[in-house]
Amino acid sequence: MRLFTCALLLLLAGCASGPRIDRSHVSVNQDNRIQFVVLHYTNASQERSLELLTHGEVSSHYLIGDNPPTIYQLVDESRRAWHAGESEWQGRTWLNSSSIGIEIVNPGYQQTPNGRIWYPYSEEQIKALVVLLKDIVKRNNIEPRNIIGHSDIAPSRKLDPGPLFPWKRLADEGLGIWPNANSVARQQARFEVNPPSAAWYQQQLSRLGYTIPQTGEFDVTTRHVLAAFQMHFRPERFDGQPDAQSAAILQVLNTTK
Numbered sequence: 001m002r003l004f005t006c007a008l009l010l011l012l013a014g015c016a017s018g019p020r021i022d023r024s025h026v027s028v029n030q031d032n033r034i035q036f037v038v039l040h041y042t043n044a045s046q047e048r049s050l051e052l053l054t055h056g057e058v059s060s061h062y063l064i065g066d067n068p069p070t071i072y073q074l075v076d077e078s079r080r081a082w083h084a085g086e087s088e089w090q091g092r093t094w095l096n097s098s099s100i101g102i103e104i105v106n107p108g109y110q111q112t113p114n115g116r117i118w119y120p121y122s123e124e125q126i127k128a129l130v131v132l133l134k135d136i137v138k139r140n141n142i143e144p145r146n147i148i149g150h151s152d153i154a155p156s157r158k159l160d161p162g163p164l165f166p167w168k169r170l171a172d173e174g175l176g177i178w179p180n181a182n183s184v185a186r187q188q189a190r191f192e193v194n195p196p197s198a199a200w201y202q203q204q205l206s207r208l209g210y211t212i213p214q215t216g217e218f219d220v221t222t223r224h225v226l227a228a229f230q231m232h233f234r235p236e237r238f239d240g241q242p243d244a245q246s247a248a249i250l251q252v253l254n255t256t257k
């Protein structure tokens with residue numbers, strides 16, 4: 001009887017510790033779960049933004065306030081925040097799973113009889129963003145071309161972070177991509193003589209990361225995607241109309257990968 005009890009105890013002890021996990025074989029085939037950083041404006045005051053992002057139906061990992069520009073962390077980076085919605089970049093869908101979301105307090109735009117008036121970001125907000133982004137990119141090994149805006153990954157639905165977002169300044173800090181101005185000028189002269197087709201635009205936009213149907217026509221979706229591209233890389237005019245400068249920027253970005 002005593003022996004039996006011992007055997008039972010040993011068995012139970014074995015069960016409690018479970019099978020041994022051998023961690024000595026580490027695969028080289030892996031990467032970081034976080035591949036993208038998605039930037040947004042909140043379209044609301046700081047107080048309202050904090051409320052919405054903590055107790056509304058959406059969230060982001062970080063919120064950059066406006067007065068003073070405090071950086072709030074609302075969701076741990078290891079967890080999903082709900083900021084991207086239906087979205088796609090480089091063939092990856094529903095980017096909440098694979099991105100870090102940063103919201104910046106900014107009202108977006110105001111509709112006036114003369115068109116939209118956009119609100120600028122403050123210098124302090126951008127300085128705070130650069131510090132935050134550098135840290136995120138370094139820790140998660142994120143490629144510059146994967147620092148993107150909400151409008152890039154949902155071009156038919158979203159306009160944020162808007163045409164006043166300083167993408168070039170970020171790219172100058174290594175946080176994003178920007179085309180070389182001389183190369184663009186050279187390509188632009190070429191495209192003015194030979195305007196590319198809708199199919200060419202669709203192929204090039206897709207290559208850069210945008211989701212776009214390859215219809216061969218300048219349909220509504222294609223114009224939305226082209227407008228999102230222009231708002232990011234040529235914000236002076238983002239009407240979704242093809243033009244030699246847009247074509248040149250696309251060409252240069254895709255050949256200097």
Ligand SMILES: [Zn+2]
Binds near residue numbers: 040041083150158160
């Ligand atoms: Zn957004």
